[in-house]
Amino acid sequence: MNLNPMQRLLLTVLISLIFSSCATIFSKSNYPLAINTNPPGAILEIKNKRNSTVYKGTSPAIVHLPAGQGYFSKSKYYIHISKPGYQEAIIPVFYSLDGWYLANLFIGGALGMLIIDPITGAMWKxxxxxxxxxxxxxxxxxxxxxxxxxxxxxxxxxxxxxxxxIPLIGMGDE
Structure with a gap:
């Protein structure tokens, strides 16, 4: 394939734009979380870091949760588990930086690093x-x-x- 300099530049820019958001392309912004309790049938309520309920149901369950909660803001959830006759439990769910987000440095994707991955939440896993x-x-x-x-x-x-x-010895009125 013989390309003139202008076509090469256009092709390079196009490839850079396509691969500029590595985490968005190679990762995901919603993740499944499987929740099981023993005994089953416990009431589940998942709240985000703003204390808003994002899921209500019973165990076992598979819930899809967004990785991001705003621009450059990772999600954090708390699973509230309750069942009559059992102690209530609160379990935290955390997200961390996705390795694919750092691939933006090597491919040269400032657009993906500063805009696309932070907005979609794909920079978190x-x-x-x-x-x-x-x-x-x-x-x-x-x-x-x-x-x-x-x-x-x-x-x-x-x-x-x-x-x-039977009276106890030493107890009672004297």
Missing amino acids: LETTFVNHNLAPTAEIITPDQHSLKVIDLAEVPMDLRKEM
Whole structure:
């Protein structure tokens, strides 16, 4: 292919524009995040760094989250996990700089480095792609075949059961 100097310049500019936003081309600006809980069926609420809810649902779930939250601003999310009978949990989700963004330095893409990748959010990548959380019970569940202890006031004890009570030595009125 024999190109004159003007055609070569035009071709060089065209190639530079096409590859000027490396992270946008080779990476993505939305990432899937898989969330699993044990036991399943927990209520999930994902909030962004502005404390706005971006997702509500139950586990297990796969949620697609944007990597950027504004010009040169990476996303940060908090997963709120709750289920009756279990302790509530809050798990942070972080993004970091995508290596493809730095490729703009070598290809000469000032347009990609200063405008395209920062606006699309492609300059950021998800650090965690999978969250597996074991929910902790809030209290021990006692079944009918297990023994339990219940502390009550003496006035609440029926008269027929009072005769079976054993006084503790050194306790009581003297």
